[in-house]
Amino acid sequence: MAASTKSSTDEFIKGLWKENPVFVQVLGMCPALAVSNSARNALAMGLATAFVLVMSNMVVSSLRRFIPKEVRIATYILVIATFVTLVDYVIQAISLDLYKALGAFISLIVVNCLILGRAEAFASKNTVVRSTLDGLGMGIGFAFALFSIGAVREIFGSGSLFGMQLFHDRFQDWVVMILPSGGFFTLAAWLLLFNWVKQRKLRGEDAGALALSEEAAR
């Protein structure tokens, strides 16, 4: 029982950092680069994707014994497209400005490889609880990654965060950061940081293992 609980927790945590969809798996790059020009847009897109991911994982996992393998991909797409359509209507009801800012990218959540990937690789083979936790972890990880990119771009590109001015009037905006190329620069910087942390951790583990083996040899 304890092992099962630990395992379920791991399913949730892995998507946040160790297997982060954007910074580690490099999935869903299209919205990650295109709508991360402000923290608000990035967070809204991240949360919309997270919602679709959790719901589709839940439904695909519930129906995994009912859906024949020959039609599984078509059925998954149907389920994902339904939740994307719901998100589309809900965002229109919440804020037309936000809907306009996210534009075509809301509909494009349907073809986000992260969502179909988790449905096929995980939800179709695991229980509802584990699939939901997996979707939640991956979704929050995706939203966190988009927010990280969006916040950096908005801070440097507009001198603000969530529309609130952070710097003195004399701050010269780095316009390139809110242009498409700024998305690539910021993503590259985050990937560099993630890989540096990972390498450092691996080196630390190697050094620890070496020290242990030398001690044992004495």
Next chain:
Amino acid sequence: MSHAIEAARPAQTSAWQMYRAMVGVGVVCGLLIVGVFQATLPIIERNKAEALRSAIFHVLPHATTSTTFRLDESGGFSAVEGDSAKGQLVYAGYDDEHALVGLAVEAQGMGYQDVIRLIYGYSFADEAIIGIQVLDSKETPGLGDKIENDTDFLANFERLDVALGEDSMALANAIVPVRHGEKTHPWEVDGITGATISSKAIAKILDGSAQYWVPRIQRNLEALQGGE
């Protein structure tokens, strides 16, 4: 040999099972979409009406109140009430002294990706378009969507000439797009480098709409002035 192959082949799923799964999931998904659509429709329509009201005062900055008019089959205009009015509509803007300052007109046409829907303000005094706002567009983010916020491009519509010709049946000069930096006449639209198709589309949409509406509006000025 053939028996061995048949034994290795996995059991086939029947057509009925596949049909049942697809149709079953499809029906449930359809019901879910219809339910959420019905629930959110009144809120979305209210949001759109508010956005339209805000756009009218954006393209007619001197207006403080507005009245909706419908173009009748006879070619005249009549005032209509409510946000749900249908038909060919224009929005007359009035200042604090209830004097007509201009009309806001919706127009739409094909852009690069999809239909672009916009609203523009028409001033009688200047015989010009004095502002536009894009209401709906799916132009390429970072390129085509510059039509919404590129300040140089939007400066075209601070005073875009739409004066009528001598016969008052059409514009004296059609609104035409030109390359960026080559604008020499007040009826030309200076394009955006990198968003050529989208900026040309705006010029085409405005020309089509102004050619239709400006003669009709000018013929009915008295009816429109008496709206408030």
